[in-house]
Amino acid sequence: MLQMIIANTLADGFVVFLTDDNSWTNDIAAGALAATDEQAEKLLAIAQKAEQSNLVIDPYLIPVELEGDVRKPTEYREYIRATGPTVPIPS
Amino acid sequence: MYRYDEFDNRLVTERVEQFRRQAERRLAGELTEDQFKPLRLMNGLYLQLHAYMLRINVPYGALSAQQMRQLAHVARTYDKGYGHFTTRQNIQYNWIQLKDVPDALADLAEVEMHGIQSSGNCIRNTTSDQYAGVAKDELEDPRVYCEIIRQWSTLHPEFSFLPRKFKIAVTGAPNDRAAVKLHDIGLRMHRNEAGEAGFEVIVGGGQGRTPFVGKTIREWLAPENLLSYLEAILRVYNFDGRRDNKYKARIKILVHQVGADEFRRRVDEEWEQIKDSALKLPQEEIERINSYFAPPDYAQLEDNTELLASQRAANGEFDAWVSANVADHKVPGYAIVNISLKSLRLPPGDMTAAQMDAVADLADEYSFGELRVNHRQNLVLADVPQGDLLALWEKLAALDLATPNIGRVSDIIACPGLDYCALANARSIPIAQEINQRYQDMDRVNDIGDVTINISGCMNACGHHHVGHIGILGVDKRGKEFYQFTLGGSSDQNASLGDRTGPGFPGDEAVDAVETILNTYLKIRNEGERFLDTYRRVGMPPFKEALYGAS
Amino acid sequence: MVLLKNGTVVEDTLADVSAAEQVPENGGILVSVAQWQEHRDALIQRSDPLGIVLRSDEKPELIADDLQYFGVIALDFPAFGDGRAYSSARLLRERFSYPGELRAVGDVLLEQLHFMNRVGFDAFAIKSDDAVRDWEIAAADISVWYQPSSDGRVPATQLRHNKN
Numbered sequence: 001m002l003q004m005i006i007a008n009t010l011a012d013g014f015v016v017f018l019t020d021d022n023s024w025t026n027d028i029a030a031g032a033l034a035a036t037d038e039q040a041e042k043l044l045a046i047a048q049k050a051e052q053s054n055l056v057i058d059p060y061l062i063p064v065e066l067e068g069d070v071r072k073p074t075e076y077r078e079y080i081r082a083t084g085p086t087v088p089i090p091s
Numbered sequence: 092m093y094r095y096d097e098f099d100n101r102l103v104t105e106r107v108e109q110f111r112r113q114a115e116r117r118l119a120g121e122l123t124e125d126q127f128k129p130l131r132l133m134n135g136l137y138l139q140l141h142a143y144m145l146r147i148n149v150p151y152g153a154l155s156a157q158q159m160r161q162l163a164h165v166a167r168t169y170d171k172g173y174g175h176f177t178t179r180q181n182i183q184y185n186w187i188q189l190k191d192v193p194d195a196l197a198d199l200a201e202v203e204m205h206g207i208q209s210s211g212n213c214i215r216n217t218t219s220d221q222y223a224g225v226a227k228d229e230l231e232d233p234r235v236y237c238e239i240i241r242q243w244s245t246l247h248p249e250f251s252f253l254p255r256k257f258k259i260a261v262t263g264a265p266n267d268r269a270a271v272k273l274h275d276i277g278l279r280m281h282r283n284e285a286g287e288a289g290f291e292v293i294v295g296g297g298q299g300r301t302p303f304v305g306k307t308i309r310e311w312l313a314p315e316n317l318l319s320y321l322e323a324i325l326r327v328y329n330f331d332g333r334r335d336n337k338y339k340a341r342i343k344i345l346v347h348q349v350g351a352d353e354f355r356r357r358v359d360e361e362w363e364q365i366k367d368s369a370l371k372l373p374q375e376e377i378e379r380i381n382s383y384f385a386p387p388d389y390a391q392l393e394d395n396t397e398l399l400a401s402q403r404a405a406n407g408e409f410d411a412w413v414s415a416n417v418a419d420h421k422v423p424g425y426a427i428v429n430i431s432l433k434s435l436r437l438p439p440g441d442m443t444a445a446q447m448d449a450v451a452d453l454a455d456e457y458s459f460g461e462l463r464v465n466h467r468q469n470l471v472l473a474d475v476p477q478g479d480l481l482a483l484w485e486k487l488a489a490l491d492l493a494t495p496n497i498g499r500v501s502d503i504i505a506c507p508g509l510d511y512c513a514l515a516n517a518r519s520i521p522i523a524q525e526i527n528q529r530y531q532d533m534d535r536v537n538d539i540g541d542v543t544i545n546i547s548g549c550m551n552a553c554g555h556h557h558v559g560h561i562g563i564l565g566v567d568k569r570g571k572e573f574y575q576f577t578l579g580g581s582s583d584q585n586a587s588l589g590d591r592t593g594p595g596f597p598g599d600e601a602v603d604a605v606e607t608i609l610n611t612y613l614k615i616r617n618e619g620e621r622f623l624d625t626y627r628r629v630g631m632p633p634f635k636e637a638l639y640g641a642s
Numbered sequence: 643m644v645l646l647k648n649g650t651v652v653e654d655t656l657a658d659v660s661a662a663e664q665v666p667e668n669g670g671i672l673v674s675v676a677q678w679q680e681h682r683d684a685l686i687q688r689s690d691p692l693g694i695v696l697r698s699d700e701k702p703e704l705i706a707d708d709l710q711y712f713g714v715i716a717l718d719f720p721a722f723g724d725g726r727a728y729s730s731a732r733l734l735r736e737r738f739s740y741p742g743e744l745r746a747v748g749d750v751l752l753e754q755l756h757f758m759n760r761v762g763f764d765a766f767a768i769k770s771d772d773a774v775r776d777w778e779i780a781a782a783d784i785s786v787w788y789q790p791s792s793d794g795r796v797p798a799t800q801l802r803h804n805k806n
Contacts, residue, residue, distance in 0.1 A: 011118060012188040013143035054120040057138060076570065077509060081140050085510035087520045090173040090437045098798040102786040109783050113753070129723065130753055212723060242788040242798070248760035249732050249791075252725025329729045330701065364737060369790035369797075376799060 002066065003040045004031050005047045006078060007059035015081050016056060018047050024056060028071050028082045033064065092153050092461055093238045093383045095203045102245070103200040106207055110134050111193035118190065133213060133251070135206025136192055139513045145187045146209040147199060151219035151237035151261070152180035152464040152471075156451040159462060161202040163447035169195045174447070176432060176440040178504055178555055179258070180218045180464045181209060185511055213251045214244035214325075217259045220268045221465035224384060225427055225473045227419045231280040231288045233263035235381045236317060239372065243318050250325050254332035255340035257325070258297075270466060270582035272296045272305045273558060275342045276324060279584075283311045290317065294324060294354065295346030296586070298552035303343040304586045306351035308358060314377060319370040323362035331357070387459040392424020392476055402481050408495070409484050411533055415495040417480065426477050428458075430470040430487060431494040431502065435527050438520040439505045440468030449490050457483050466555075467504055467543075469497065499536050500544065500609065501527040504555055508548030508565065509572075515548035517565025517572040517598075522546055525602045539609055542622040545580070558582035560623045561608060562589040563601065574601040578608070578634060579626045590631055593639055604638060611637040646755075646773045647743065647765040649781070654767075656693045656714060672716060675700050678708070686711060695747065698726045702733045709740050714765075719748035728761045735762035735792045755780035760793050 005018035016024040017031030025031055034040035040061050047059035062078045064071050073079045080086060095103075110130070117127040135146040147162070154162075162182060166174050169191045170184045177183055187195060199205060208215060217240045224232045240259060244250070250257070262269040263280040271277025277293035290312040296305030312320055328342045331349075346354045403410040418427040430450065432440050442450075450470065454462045457479050458472040465471060475483060487493040496502045503526060506512065508519030523546055530536050545559030549566075556562035562577035574596050577589025596604045609622070611634050616625045626634070645654045659665055660674035665681055670691035678685060678694055685692060693714030694705060705712070715734060717727035727746070734740040745765040746758050755766060755777065770776045790797045796804075 008138055008142075011190050013138060013141075014188075015141055051124075054118070057124055076567075076572075077140070077515075080509060084141065085520075086518060087438055087510055087524070089171055090441045090443050096802065098786045098801065102784060102788075105784050105786070112779075126751065126753075129751075212725075245788055246757075246784060247789050248757040249728045249789075250725070251757055252723050252728065252754075326729050330726055334724060334726075376803075379802075 002064045002071075003034045003043075003061045004028070004064050004071070004073075005043045005059050006062050006073075006081060007047060007051070007056035010054055010057055017082075018043055018050075018059070022046055022050075024050070028073075029069075031071070033071070034061075092155055093150075093234075093380070099203065099242075100200075103203070103205045103207070106134070106205065106246075107193060107196045107200050110196060114189060114193055129211060131189075133208055133211040134192075134196070135209035136187075136189070137210060137513075139185065139511055140509075141511065142186045143189055143192070144511070145184045145192060145195065145206060146177070147182050147184070147204055147206045148209050148216040149180050149182060149204075149464045150241050151217055151223070151234055152221050152466075153234065154462045154464060155202075156454040156460045156462070158202045158204055159447050159451040159454065161199060161204065163444040163451070165195050165198060166444040166447065168198075172445075173437075173441055173443045175438070175507065176442065176464050176468050176470070178466050178468060178506070178553060179216055180221075180466055181216055182464070183507075185507070207245060208251075210256075211251075212253045212255050212257075214247065214253075214257045214259065217241055217244065217261065218269060218274075218466060219261045220264055221463040221471045222268060222418065222427055222473065223263060223463075224386070225420050225422070225425075226264050226266075226268075227421045228266050229264045229421065230282065231263040232381075232384055233261040233269075233278075233280060234384050235377060236278070236280075236290075236314070237261050238380050238383070239317065239377070240321070243321070250329060253325070253329055254334045255337070255342075257328070257342070259321075265584060267582075267584040267586075268465070270555075270558065270586070272584070272586035273298060273302075273555075273582055274305065276321065277305050278317075281311070287313070289313050292320065292324075295343040295351075297341055297343040298555060298557045299341070300338055300550045300552075301344065301347075302552070302557040302588050303347060304588065305343075306346060306354075308351055308355040315372045315374070316366055318372055319366045319368060320358075320362055322365060322370055323358045326361055327354070327357045386422075387474060389422050389425065389474070390476065392422075392478070394423035394477070396477065399477050399480065406481075408488075409481060411537070412484050412488075412493055412495040413480060415499060415537070416493070416497045420474070422474075424477055426475050426480060428472040428475045428480070428483065429465075429497045430472065430492050431496055432469050432492070433496055433502050433527065434491045434494045435524065435531070436491055438507075438510075439503050439523050446490055446492065449486075450492065453483060453486060467502065469502070495533060496536060498541050498543065500530045500539050500542050501536060502543070503527065504543070504545040504559065506547050506549075506554035508546075508554075512548060512553075514551055515565070516550075516567040517548050517574070519546040519548040519554055519563075519565055522563065522565070522574065522598070522601055526605055529602055529606060539613065540621060542609070542612075544605070555582065556580070557588045558586065559589060560626070561605065563605075564595075566595060568595070572598040574598065574604070576604060576608070576638075578631065579623065581623060592631065592635055607637050608634055643767055644770060644773045645745075645765060645767055646770070646777055647745075649774065649777050651773050652765075655691060658695070660695050672714065675704055678705065682708075693743075693745075696727075696730060698724045702730045702738060706738050709734070709738055709742075712742060714743040714745055715740060716745040716747045716767075717763075719746065719750055722749040722751045722754060724749075728757065731758070731762040732791060752776045752780060756783050760787065760789075760791055760795070762792055 292309040293305035463471040505523040509515040547554035580589030695716040
């Protein structure tokens with residue numbers, strides 16, 4: 001099962017994903033994928049350090065599946081977090 | 092409207108600086124999230140699915156044109172150019188950044204607005220009747236007491252760490268537009284046998300996981316005793332409310348568990364000790380605050396002129412709008428205009444910054460520079476001369492704010508739901524928009540008439556689904572969105588909680604279910620009977636059969 | 643842990659024996675309500691300073707007739723969100739006219755000192771590197787108060803009345 005780390009940035013509150021080089025990206029396509037539980041644990045440990053350093057809030061692992069190249073969180077709530085509201089932003 | 096004096100201004104300015112300091116400490120890592128969270132919540136700052144969300148109080152729904160312009164400014168400057176009006180007469184910004192919040196709050200403080208206690212286990216925004224001061228059926232203007240309660244409850248040192256949130260609503264009319272029976276404390280102004288105005292005190296109403304209609308613990312309370320009596324209730328709740336279980340911590344649970352009589356006894360016992368204290372309201376204080384709500388300079392106008400009648404006859408769309416969106420005003424020649432925020436284009440209750448600015452101008456031009464927000468997520472211009480209705484309608488229509496649907500099927504209450512809210516299990520906005528789409532034919536809408544549809548995306552019931560004539564609750568069933576229906580709810584003076592129809596419907600069948608319910612009503616209603624009245628007459632069986640087939 | 647009282651750091655002269663098996667015969671002590679009820683006569687006889695600590699579920703009525711014996715009443719906050727002691731403090735000051743030290747103990751956040759002081763607390767057991775500075779910030783944070791209470795601060799309504 002594939003997993004990724006999702007969190008909110010402290011300063012701006014936006015959704016971010018942990019990347020392979022221990023930084024954070026708003027783009028799920030650029031986030032790190034954990035293929036094993038061991039990899040997932042490692043990512044979580046890095047994320048929790050970032051939380052303690054006051055970079056992000058409430059990081060946790062989410063299951064993700066691949067549709068071709070596209071990463072799709074399997075839980076609908078996390079999918080909405082990754083892609084935004086399903087209704088257009090008023091303008 | 093109430094105007095801040097030097098004391099009110101100083102409080103909000105200091106509060107902004109206090110929060111600025113707290114936010115800076117958090118960003119610098121001097122405060123942990125656990126330490127910061129209660130502090131930011133008590134200024135109305137949540138963390139939601141996509142971003143922080145800032146909730147700003149609109150005290151008892153009263154808004155000036157200047158304040159509306161500043162709300163637009165905040166939306167444009169610090170957010171994505173729009174805001175959302177809520178079921179508690181507040182406004183929410185969905186995309187605000189923590190580092191910008193102190194500046195946004197400072198800008199709002201300039202126009203006497205803030206987010207103090209819009210979240211947290213404290214006394215929240217006191218809400219009221221959106222027609223206060225102008226309704227034909229009004230006995231007493233509730234706004235003066237809302238303002239008195241607002242001040243008393245702001246930064247109350249004893250009641251800032253209650254077992255849970257606390258919501259108070261006040262109405263001054265026999266037709267309750269403020270849902271006072273569904274609040275922790277509801278206050279209904281009326282006259283006793285001696286003809287004196289006072290409050291019926293109703294406690295323990297609420298929705299959420301365990302909905303209750305409130306119980307009357309006092310039939311009539313003199314205004315001078317308002318604050319001491321409220322303080323007695325809050326003190327009993329603070330001591331005796333449950334703190335072991337978040338879902339059983341509201342006052343409604345306490346009142347239900349000990350019973351209304353015992354609860355009343357505890358309150359009265361406490362009140363005996365404090366009713367002659369400094370909390371007694373001097374008449375001069377009531378009058379001082381009341382002077383802020385003096386009626387505006389109404390002109391002497393003719394009521395229901397031939398001109399208006401001919402304008403309505405000449406323009407079917409204008410006529411439909413007047414029928415649905417315009418209510419009777421107590422002053423001849425004036426009208427109460429409801430601005431529908433339920434067009435097809437935007438989620439229910441949402442407004443763009445451009446619309447906000449435009450409506451502020453309309454308030455200045457047509458309604459003495461004031462507006463109201465109501466708990467059905469619409470706005471009100473309360474003092475419009477009937478002679479200006481046509482011109483106003485044209486301008487509202489150009490802004491997409493003239494959908495003639497107030498109180499009708501497409502005037503839907505919807506919480507932000509799973510599109511925005513971290514608590515949600517299912518989406519509510521798309522269901523609302525689909526229903527709106529299905530009922531675009533105004534002849535159909537008018538034929539159905541008065542019906543309220545309330546949609547919540549989770550059991551917390553911010554969409555007030557328990558008290559919708561048709562209530563819809565979104566749930567998560569094995570990873571898919573399902574929608575459960577209730578019928579027969581009402582939030583007015585004959586408050587009732589809706590009855591469940593049966594199993595829920597998947598998202599792609601939910602709107603069909605709405606149509607089935609309404610078609611059933613149309614088939615079996617008596618002449619002139621509203622949906623709610625038909626339901627109360629026939630009960631669930633015909634609707635159940637229509638939805639699920641004969642059993 | 644420091645004891646902040648009236649804007650300065652003071653020494654805590656009471657030993658907290660509320661959870662102890664035995665109540666010592668000598669020395670300044672802080673006892674529990676249960677200990678007070680069990681050893682009341684003996685504790686009254688003692689000449690050393692005596693204080694009592696109330697749990698958040700213990701209402702002030704439990705000790706209202708005996709306030710004269712306590713130089714310190716400590717009110718416990720098991721979690722900072724448990725706000726019952728704010729009501730207890732107000733009652734002790736306003737209804738029972740307690741004149742001694744009213745101390746906040748337990749999970750006391752610096753950000754709560756202002757509210758606590760408003761309801762009658764004058765001493766706080768807190769974690770702080772610079773308690774005096776923290777107190778000055780807390781005391782000065784908000785200088786307008788809408789509600790009357792016994793802290794001596796004049797509420798806005800009264801100030802408005804005085805102006806007119």
